[in-house]
Amino acid sequence: MSVKIAPSILSANFAELGKEIKDVEEGGADYIHIDVMDGHFVPNITIGPLIVEAVRPITTLPLDVHLMIENPDQYIPDFCKAGADIITVHVEACPHLHRTIHLIKENGVKAGVVLNPATPVDVIKPIIDDIDMVLLMTVNPGFGGQSFISSVLPKITEVKELVGDRDIEIEVDGGVNEMTAKQCVDAGANVLVAGSAIYNQEDRHAAIAKIRQQ
Ligand code: DX5
Numbered sequence: 001m002s003v004k005i006a007p008s009i010l011s012a013n014f015a016e017l018g019k020e021i022k023d024v025e026e027g028g029a030d031y032i033h034i035d036v037m038d039g040h041f042v043p044n045i046t047i048g049p050l051i052v053e054a055v056r057p058i059t060t061l062p063l064d065v066h067l068m069i070e071n072p073d074q075y076i077p078d079f080c081k082a083g084a085d086i087i088t089v090h091v092e093a094c095p096h097l098h099r100t101i102h103l104i105k106e107n108g109v110k111a112g113v114v115l116n117p118a119t120p121v122d123v124i125k126p127i128i129d130d131i132d133m134v135l136l137m138t139v140n141p142g143f144g145g146q147s148f149i150s151s152v153l154p155k156i157t158e159v160k161e162l163v164g165d166r167d168i169e170i171e172v173d174g175g176v177n178e179m180t181a182k183q184c185v186d187a188g189a190n191v192l193v194a195g196s197a198i199y200n201q202e203d204r205h206a207a208i209a210k211i212r213q214q
């Protein structure tokens, strides 16, 4: 499986969001990563379904929607209708994980689970045959531009072993840049989210290419 790059629009210029998305699409991005925060599960507020709906016609790339919210079941149908292609939910926010995953899939959208840096891999074992993606946070969620937590690297390998030959993508998110990308891929990741490492650069095409080279 080749490695995919998912620029996070959290570090984009929101006044020019359409252009910012086109820029990374032309620069070779594979997914557009959209960070949804509610000010409860994480200490920041960002994007709702309205923005997902607005960017849907801007790009043909899959929209990878990362829900960092409490009670995701309440909002999943809206994000599906808005045009999400993949929705990931935090296991820490889902007391009924199986129900939540199936709610996403019933709406015709790919479903994934997210683990915070301190959450052990074991919690996804019962759900492994129901999911399309595992997202491992390599920072504590809430903000762009934080430093990569390298103690998560062995968890990536653990997830890779658990996934085996199932068709499940392993994504990493937080502090991914041209230096840490290689460590993640070597450990078993095949989708790399990068916010500041792409959007804080003048030349986003070059930034994507640099990460891909690794
Ligand atoms: C953090 C978000 C990330 C964030 C990554 O809570 O989930 O997607 O945008 O930003 P960088 O790549 O700058 O760490």
Ligand code: ZN
Binding pocket: 008, 033, 034, 035, 066, 173, 193
């Ligand atoms: Zn994210």
